[in-house]
Amino acid sequence: MIATGALLALSAWYPGHQQILLLLLPAVWSRARGRASALALWMGYYLAGGRDIPLVCMRFFSGYGELTRYEAFTLGLLFWSAQACVLATPWALLKPQSNASAASYAFCAASATVLVTVPPLGIIGWLSPAYVASALFPGWKAPGLILGLTAIACAASFWRCRFARQLTTLLLILSAVAQSLASLPVVPSRWVALDTRFGRFDQSSYAFIYARTQLVEAITQRAFTAGATVVVLPEEIVGLWRPALAYWWRKDLQALAAENRTLIIGLDLTVSGKPFRYTDSALIVGASHGRIDSRQPVPAALWRPGAAVSAIRGSLMQPYLTVDGKRVAFSMCYEDLLWWPHWRMLLQSPDVLISLSNGWFDSDLALAHIQRQSIAGIAHLSGTPMLRAVNR
Numbered sequence: 585m586i587a588t589g590a591l592l593a594l595s596a597w598y599p600g601h602q603q604i605l606l607l608l609l610p611a612v613w614s615r616a617r618g619r620a621s622a623l624a625l626w627m628g629y630y631l632a633g634g635r636d637i638p639l640v641c642m643r644f645f646s647g648y649g650e651l652t653r654y655e656a657f658t659l660g661l662l663f664w665s666a667q668a669c670v671l672a673t674p675w676a677l678l679k680p681q682s683n684a685s686a687a688s689y690a691f692c693a694a695s696a697t698v699l700v701t702v703p704p705l706g707i708i709g710w711l712s713p714a715y716v717a718s719a720l721f722p723g724w725k726a727p728g729l730i731l732g733l734t735a736i737a738c739a740a741s742f743w744r745c746r747f748a749r750q751l752t753t754l755l756l757i758l759s760a761v762a763q764s765l766a767s768l769p770v771v772p773s774r775w776v777a778l779d780t781r782f783g784r785f786d787q788s789s790y791a792f793i794y795a796r797t798q799l800v801e802a803i804t805q806r807a808f809t810a811g812a813t814v815v816v817l818p819e820e821i822v823g824l825w826r827p828a829l830a831y832w833w834r835k836d837l838q839a840l841a842a843e844n845r846t847l848i849i850g851l852d853l854t855v856s857g858k859p860f861r862y863t864d865s866a867l868i869v870g871a872s873h874g875r876i877d878s879r880q881p882v883p884a885a886l887w888r889p890g891a892a893v894s895a896i897r898g899s900l901m902q903p904y905l906t907v908d909g910k911r912v913a914f915s916m917c918y919e920d921l922l923w924w925p926h927w928r929m930l931l932q933s934p935d936v937l938i939s940l941s942n943g944w945f946d947s948d949l950a951l952a953h954i955q956r957q958s959i960a961g962i963a964h965l966s967g968t969p970m971l972r973a974v975n976r
Contacts, residue, residue, distance in 0.1 A: 609629060
């Protein structure tokens with residue numbers, strides 16, 4: 585069962601890209617002989633899908649000097665095993681008895697999917713089976729997600745009930761209709777997302793900060809000179825927004841406003857001094873203005889409730905922002921892996937989704953590909969064109 589779960593993880597996610605295979609998970613789960621087998625299936629799935637966590641922890645925490653490489657790797661192993669246990673547990677606890685009704689299997693499969701997708705467990709709700717909705721019903725938003733959950737319920741009860749098989753046939757027909765109606769969303773003209781290869785940002789001295797500022801200003805200016813009207817930069821690309829940064833950027837920002845151009849830049853904004861709290865944010869400057877805060881910074885890495893230094897969570901009720909006349913939805917790094925921060929996209933239709941990420945610690949790992957797959961799936965289900973800026 586562990587091997588089956590791992591194989592399905594590798595087939596649905598990087599290196600595979602067949603998210604429709606996620607339907608096999610509830611199907612196999614329903615055939616498991618007991619809760620131990622059900623737990624093993626999902627443990628295998630989450631361990632294989634999250635296999636980069638130990639290495640990511642080692643690079644991140646040792647890169648900032650918080651832990652030695654050995655300590656960080658050991659912590660990563662604990663996180664890796666803990667996340668698999670936490671996310672697999674609902675599937676084990678909700679596993680019905682073998683003689684239970686088909687309705688029980690359907691209800692428990694749908695319930696387990698919801699539990700691992702929304703908070704509190706959804707705070708680490710990556711690799712959710714709910715992503716099957718993106719593959720089946722592109723562009724159908726909230727109804728597509730509901731139909732995706734229905735498909736999961738049908739997969740869990742397929743061999744136990746003729747009605748489940750009939751409903752599966754109907755869902756396949758609806759999926760074929762959705763696929764035939766789906767169109768490729770088009771990014772607004774002259775909107776550009778800039779990927780960078782700046783690595784980890786050393787903010788220990790103003791010399792380093794000024795050097796990074798010059799690099800960012802240079803690539804931004806080249807993009808605008810080439811004809812862009814809106815330029816998107818990666819998450820935290822200029823680090824903490826300080827008075828010195830505001831001074832260094834002032835002429836560029838004045839020029840952008842005068843030329844009717846807009847820059848979207850990832851940075852951190854101070855909220856309080858002691859304890860130090862900040863927001864992981866995107867700031868819109870130039871011809872358009874606004875700000876969006878990350879609704880879920882990375883747990884343990886950035887979001888550390890009770891610690892001396894921590895990012896804080898932005899409001900889930902933050903509305904779309906208007907940029908160059910377009911309604912824009914945002915996804916900030918870790919949010920790419922989650923469903924619930926994007927609830928508004930499943931009810932309303934933004935003109936574009938902008939994703940900002942800073943993956944200097946995982947750009948060569950499977951996690952970076954899975955992150956892109958995840959946010960692309962959300963954009964696919966909502967029928968929204970996506971622009972994505974990443975620092976490596």
